[in-house]
Amino acid sequence: MDIVVAMKQVPDLQQLRIRNREPVMADVPLTFGKIDKNALEAAVLLKEEHGGEVVVVAAGSEELEDTIKEAMAAGGDRSIMLADDKAGDLDSAESAEILAQLIKQVDDCGLIIFGEGSGDNYSGQVGSRVAEKLDLPQVGSVTQIIIDGEKLRLTRSLEDSVEIVEVMMPAVVIVTADLNEPRIPSVSQVLKAGRKPKEIISLDELEQPAAEKTLTTLSNLAPEVNRKRITIKSVEELVEILKTEGFVGGN
Amino acid sequence: MNFDLTKEQSMIQQTAREFAEKSVAPLVEQIEASHQIPLELFKEAADLGLLAIPLPEEYGGSDAGYDGYVLALEQIGRFSASLSMAIMAHVLGLSMINTFANDEQKQMSLPPGCRGEHITSFAFTEPGTGSDPKQLTSTARREGDYYILNGTKRFITNAAYPGYMGVVFKEAESGKLTTFLIDKKAEGYSTSEPLEKIAMNGGQLLDLYFNDCKVPAANMIGQVGEGFYHLQAGIGYGKLGISAFCLGLAQAGFDAGMEYATQKMHRGTPIGVKFQAIQLMIAEMYEKLEAARLVLYKAATNANKNSRNNPAVFARDCAAAKDIVSHTAREIVGICMDIHSSYGLMKDYKVERLYREAVMMPQIESPSHIQKIIVANSILADYK
Known part of the structure; x- marks a missing residue:
């Protein structure tokens, strides 16, 4: 049984600068989002325990062919990707349609893992949309995955409770960042990453055309930060202000 | 001219950066205060391939070149000069052995070094000279199938960790500089306490003492006179x-x-x-x-x-x-x-x-x- 991980190529947020509240994208390298790396780590740990292959699926601009090496270095065995410069800015509906088609190419797919949101716009929709398109059960907010024969036992961390559910495979599992600590790839794994099997298709080669874009981003601004500029003359005054602002003294 | 790193080079840089941020940064104060780098830290670096980046795969290295090595060590150097100095001396020793030693010597010393079980060194400097080979006084005297080593080496990094080191001596009969591969556990080999420095005390510098230290002649690297x-x-x-x-x-x-x-x-x-x-x-x-x-x-x-x-x-x-x-x-x-x-x-x-x-x-x-x-x-x- 193979495990599929869906990953999204996003700008490296650590290297992003904000100027006049707008992100400066020039020269920012592309990478995979943090929670996508958690999803991949979960798949690799399950593979190490149960066998099979970890297949990474992704859609994005042509730079994806390079970015995918990060996933291969971190334990992915092979990749199926749509790498096309016309696919550099997909919305959730487009991504879901494309990823569903890529996942259909995996013959023995028991488990499909998504991160709960991408590193850039965090819509949190794609996993659910793909489950719907593939007519598979889906479980979200997952912090632990156990394979038990033909079933999955999944722990969901909810706001006030922890829920354990069972689901038959194949299924779509949407994980949170609390799941694990992604491994650091070794230098040898980095050098071998580019030699792992990959299938690359373009938008024109899809069996069905990608869905029409349904969402347009009108602006993307960092929140305004206004310093309060309060001058404090004593510790008592500081404590009083912190209490007023709700930072201390609450129950 | 292309000044962009390849994806692989960027990823090696990232591997070193993550290792430095997660594993080295929290230990910097401890390393400086204790004058000691924990051996587990070397092992962790070795598991990531960071102790043998330019060494060939056949001996356990990563074969990622000196460009990959420099990119990685730069990232570790942002956090700890002491650990970087130890890695530098280790890779110096491994690289010298890889370039000049015979296959038997490489098989003996490179794989444990690449795995981080041995921390390698190289020694030339003496109390009387740092850069002038003609002033070298430590000697290697042949006795049958062995050489007897005597003398003092100064400011040597990694000298107290287990493993091999390349050491340059004056071969007694010819008076020519000659290098030997020495196990740091050999009888007749000892070190001073770590020398106190202005900084980087985790990257230990020691004096070495060879007192009738007996090594097989087969441990000579190359030929008599090739030490320079x-x-x-x-x-x-x-x-x-x-x-x-x-x-x-x-x-x-x-x-x-x-x-x-x-x-x-x-x-x-x-x-x-x-x-x-x-x-x-x-x-x-x-x-x-x-x-x-x-x-x-x-x-x-x-x-x-x-x-x-x-x-x-x-x-x-x-x-x-x-x-x-x-x-x-x-x-x-x-x-x-x-x-x-x-x-x-x-x-x-x-x-x-x-x-x-x-x-x-x-x-x-x-x-x-x-x-x-x-x-x-x-x-x-x-x-x-």
């Missing part, structure tokens, strides 16, 4: 490594300077925004850092071919890079200190440690004038 070539190549690899972590130190100085310049306020405005004097310092740090990085990356890329095929050019490039980058580190960290002013003298600020470390850089692995003599001799050779 081993020294020349070995310190070339060493200078490349030092330059790499000097660049990381310079980057750490730049980052600390920028942090202070953009957070320290004067009447509600950051000093870096308000005062042109600070802006000039920011520009100077940036210009120096950019220039040093270009020189070193070029030297590292060329080292992949020149270290074997063109040793004179390799020695020149490494000497020039070390001279430029080590001074750059000292200058940038000095500017960072000026930006901090008297706050920089306080141990609460990172620049206090960086400053003490940066002062050391031009002095280690031969000082500036020796590097310049190597560069000048290489250039003059083309005018004969």
